[in-house]
Amino acid sequence: MSAQLVAVPELLEVKPADALTSAVRSEFAVGTYLPEPDDPVLWGPACMVPDCPGGRVQMKEPRLCTTHLSRWRKQGKRDIGRFLRSDRVHPLPAASDQREQYGFSVDGTEGRLRAELQLGLQQRHDRRTTRLFSSDFRSAVEAASCAGVDTLVETETLWSVEATRGAAAFLRFTEREVVRLLEPSDPLDRDVWRSSDFPNSGANRVLNLRFEVIDQPWLGSAVKRWLKHRLATGTKWNTAHANLEAMRRFSEFLMTSGQVARSMGDLDRNLLVDYLGWCAALPVAAETRAKAVGGVRLFCDDYRLNGWSPRLPATASIARGEAPTAPDGLPRPVDERVMRQIEDETNLARLPVSVTAIVVIGIRCGLRIGDVLSLPINPLRQDSTGQQTLVYRNHKLDREVALPVVHEEVVELVERQQHEVRSRFPDGCRWLFPRLTGNPDGQRHVPYPTLRGQLQEWLESCGIVDSTGAPAHVTFHQFRHTFGTRLIESGASEHLVQRLMDHRNARSTRGYAELSDQTKRKEFFKYTRFNNRGDSVLLNPETPTGDAEWMKEQLNRAQVALPNGYCTLPLTQPCEMRNACIDCDSYFVTTVEFLPTHRKQRDETVVLIKRAEAEGNRRLVEKNTPLLKRLDTIVETLESDV
Numbered sequence: 001m002s003a004q005l006v007a008v009p010e011l012l013e014v015k016p017a018d019a020l021t022s023a024v025r026s027e028f029a030v031g032t033y034l035p036e037p038d039d040p041v042l043w044g045p046a047c048m049v050p051d052c053p054g055g056r057v058q059m060k061e062p063r064l065c066t067t068h069l070s071r072w073r074k075q076g077k078r079d080i081g082r083f084l085r086s087d088r089v090h091p092l093p094a095a096s097d098q099r100e101q102y103g104f105s106v107d108g109t110e111g112r113l114r115a116e117l118q119l120g121l122q123q124r125h126d127r128r129t130t131r132l133f134s135s136d137f138r139s140a141v142e143a144a145s146c147a148g149v150d151t152l153v154e155t156e157t158l159w160s161v162e163a164t165r166g167a168a169a170f171l172r173f174t175e176r177e178v179v180r181l182l183e184p185s186d187p188l189d190r191d192v193w194r195s196s197d198f199p200n201s202g203a204n205r206v207l208n209l210r211f212e213v214i215d216q217p218w219l220g221s222a223v224k225r226w227l228k229h230r231l232a233t234g235t236k237w238n239t240a241h242a243n244l245e246a247m248r249r250f251s252e253f254l255m256t257s258g259q260v261a262r263s264m265g266d267l268d269r270n271l272l273v274d275y276l277g278w279c280a281a282l283p284v285a286a287e288t289r290a291k292a293v294g295g296v297r298l299f300c301d302d303y304r305l306n307g308w309s310p311r312l313p314a315t316a317s318i319a320r321g322e323a324p325t326a327p328d329g330l331p332r333p334v335d336e337r338v339m340r341q342i343e344d345e346t347n348l349a350r351l352p353v354s355v356t357a358i359v360v361i362g363i364r365c366g367l368r369i370g371d372v373l374s375l376p377i378n379p380l381r382q383d384s385t386g387q388q389t390l391v392y393r394n395h396k397l398d399r400e401v402a403l404p405v406v407h408e409e410v411v412e413l414v415e416r417q418q419h420e421v422r423s424r425f426p427d428g429c430r431w432l433f434p435r436l437t438g439n440p441d442g443q444r445h446v447p448y449p450t451l452r453g454q455l456q457e458w459l460e461s462c463g464i465v466d467s468t469g470a471p472a473h474v475t476f477h478q479f480r481h482t483f484g485t486r487l488i489e490s491g492a493s494e495h496l497v498q499r500l501m502d503h504r505n506a507r508s509t510r511g512y513a514e515l516s517d518q519t520k521r522k523e524f525f526k527y528t529r530f531n532n533r534g535d536s537v538l539l540n541p542e543t544p545t546g547d548a549e550w551m552k553e554q555l556n557r558a559q560v561a562l563p564n565g566y567c568t569l570p571l572t573q574p575c576e577m578r579n580a581c582i583d584c585d586s587y588f589v590t591t592v593e594f595l596p597t598h599r600k601q602r603d604e605t606v607v608l609i610k611r612a613e614a615e616g617n618r619r620l621v622e623k624n625t626p627l628l629k630r631l632d633t634i635v636e637t638l639e640s641d642v
Contacts, residue, residue: 112150112151120171123174246291250275279292293323357413430445
């Protein structure tokens, strides 16, 4: 064994030497692999020039190989159609020569290193994510050969000096694939679990479970068994990660508190009570403290329920009331003064089409960022009335949701984005927002860190500031909070808001109503109010009756604020000015249940007109005649629907 293999983990020593070679398929187990011209990862898309054997083709338009792109530029970037038809395109070397030039050769390597490079090439081909050019592969082979390593595992410091950026990325990828192949097949024997190994876990981001954070080997094994069971029974990956973090804190408690615990049999009631006290003193948020205790409580309960450890004391439990509960935090909507700047058409025009669509969907539809980024290429469907609905996957609750689209700009932006995606991926793409790099055939959507950076740069470039004049700090999830808050303040019922935001229960929605009430109360007492006679209406929130005055105000306010003030008519009383709403052609609607009211209004209007005619009041007749016609139409329509 060479000196470079000294640091190789034991997992490599427990596998046969031919494990790598047996994992490499025959087409890759050759000295030089020649990719097919249509391979999007190892070759790239086809050149637009007819009969061109290809080569290194750029992803953006025009899609020309390196040679033809150079010739097109030398001709002054003439019309691409004329360029393709011209005699100056010139023939290229034969396809076989091109394939030889862009082939992937492992000549000069042998043994384990040769098999590792072939495996890496095979896995890069199969994963269909990041493109690999033959030049980077040659650099990788040369760097590993010059370093004199027999394996890529734990030898990066030796070959990284000679490798180019693309080559280094490929070698690190290959190292991970080798370790992954040779590690134990049973998750209980691994110290690192990857979300990709649990395809049904619902992981929406790359997040590994690293059990080396638990210092006690017996506890680490117990936690592995527990989380394996939880993932198998439907627990989401992010929840399992939070459970592991709770057990990490418990492990830290055992290490720092001087407690003697060598097995599950030592987890008695007294030790858990001490853990509760230790958690209470942690300088962390209440939510973090609640998760730290709740995870350990669930761990003990599951072990006892499943009978995994007969030695676990019967008293080893934490009651629900003993575990601290994090207070339900109120939503954090974006201040409306900031929202006016964000929604300004001039500012939105400074964003790329894709990012604009993401931001507008977040604001107008209230989707979580993960649900927006994972929208399919065709997310719009027509309902029975011909109106558009947005169909998406609620990954938090693992269900499909159809959301009505009431803003036409959402439809327009989705259609524009579809056009952009289809132009970039003519062979088809799965996502509405595909990743622009490292995504040769459109199988990966935009990652959230990329969007988060773009959003922050945009806020800064537009000079968007908060109420104090300081640069505004906005997270994408705040758009969802803004969406819910706006619905509540517009008079939508909590049940409707719950359905539109697809909350699991009403408690989540209630926070928006509470926040809205607090905001309205603050604004209500902030200004002096006047009626239409100019009289002031003074209310003092500091008096003992302040709460009663506010409730009275809420009782007496109409469901919808007026553009120029508020209606203080109690909600349970009829409105004598209801005819003003009948004159509205844009928003007034009615149903059969209001037919008696409309009949009464019509009869009263007929009497009013006859009286005015008798008195010679032509102005009153002219004013009410159009109203009578509207009422006749409404009554006739509703009567026909009975």
